[in-house]
Amino acid sequence: MSVVETPRARYRQVAEELRNAIKRGEYQPGEMLPSQPELARKYGLNQTSINRAIALLRAEGLVRVEHGRGAFVQLVPTVKRTRRVPRPGGNGSSFADEMRKAGLDPRTELVSLRTDPAPVGVAERLGLDEGGPVVVRERHMFASERPVQLAISYIPLTVAGSEDIAVPDVGPTGLYKRLAERGYVVTRFVEEIESRRAHPNEAGFLGLTDAQQVLEVARVVFAGEQPVETVVNVFPAQQWRLSYEWNAEGAGLT
Amino acid sequence: MSVVETPRARYRQVAEELRNAIKRGEYQPGEMLPSQPELARKYGLNQTSINRAIALLRAEGLVRVEHGRGAFVQLVPTVKRTRRVPRPGGNGSSFADEMRKAGLDPRTELVSLRTDPAPVGVAERLGLDEGGPVVVRERHMFASERPVQLAISYIPLTVAGSEDIAVPDVGPTGLYKRLAERGYVVTRFVEEIESRRAHPNEAGFLGLTDAQQVLEVARVVFAGEQPVETVVNVFPAQQWRLSYEWNAEGAGLT
DNA sequence: TAGTGGTCTAGACCACTGC
């Protein structure tokens, strides 16, 4: 009934040793691990077993493998994302601000801006009929030129008026100001966090194996009872820490 | 440079087919998959390859393998955990309440109540010197007798006075009331969410492979500037959705 | 005991990279 893996398996031991060597700094970030045949010789194992060991490290995000080149120690800068309620001073928590605070150089790339029929989940969150028109804004985010985040925003066309609501590219504050001008004053946020495997296209952009996990944060923005926007953010799970802060008001928690 | 796995590998295809069969309900939750030799025959593959395919499904949490018995389709009831700010009415979001709302039968088991020196991370969050005495309360949570969550609470002994602060076993509301009686009125919460591999002991209790991910939610509870409690919650990542809600106050987000 | 899953080998072949 015990589901815990006995760590006696040789390939697990190898993974363990490599893991420790990396943590001790014997292999530096960016550096290449010894090749699989070489490790096989060193540990007296078959290449197949070595391959298995390295698969573990890949799934953990500790190592990044480039086919035909080698296995490289992954630099894993943990990034933090904070939501404060109420906000201490104005719009303190945009992506760009947080990256700069962490000493990283932020860049956002607008991948696509279009009007599309709403996919199922989105329609549901926005209270639309499936296929109802939504303005879709898709962005890729980089920190010091490393891809770190992916965001897709959906706004019902009836709320947005037109795609121009997001042109020229605006930060969220700008967007919500424009929504307010159209009579939709933002009053409430809901964020749902989910952990799942990366989709192939996400894995491609974020440089992950499809065995790796991402955090999906789906936010719905309300103006009164009316959902006016939903944003799906996708983060490599190993590289982020999400943080929420709020004040007590007769609180009780578990 | 493409890091996306080509899905041509036979073992990936097998995993894909089994995944679909499970989603179509061809294999029901709790049911056993065909044995590995049998699948090997069916797909014209070696058992080794089948084993690899099933390893993928394990890591996804879709299948639970019991050594010597077989591979069983895992029931994955997604559970939701919500934090509302401000709370709509009193203490609406305890573990027990949320489980009942989801139609599940909650049970909490007090595993251990003791006074210990504070571990590094805990001391840091509580603003203590490492090793400073803390009251440790460790709980296991079940939903309809399935282990679903794990919680360890740490309170500085100077704040708690004694272990009795948590005896008889109290819900959080009760705990915070007792803290208030001791002059610590809770005013602020911070929660940090992190995704990581399960530790062996966690994997044991939660019934996971150590390849599977958990969500760790570390909460710090403040009375003014004084941290009075920190709680570490651990959830099987695949089985939970975390949710946060708050009101806008001149908001701006990314 | 027979049936289940987990590991390992020795060797093969393929795919990709970079010279």
Added chain:
DNA sequence: CAGTGGTCTAGACCACTAA
């Protein structure tokens, strides 16, 4: 081209479960 990683086989042996 040589060197890298990825997949697959045929067969072996081990560990665990249930009868």
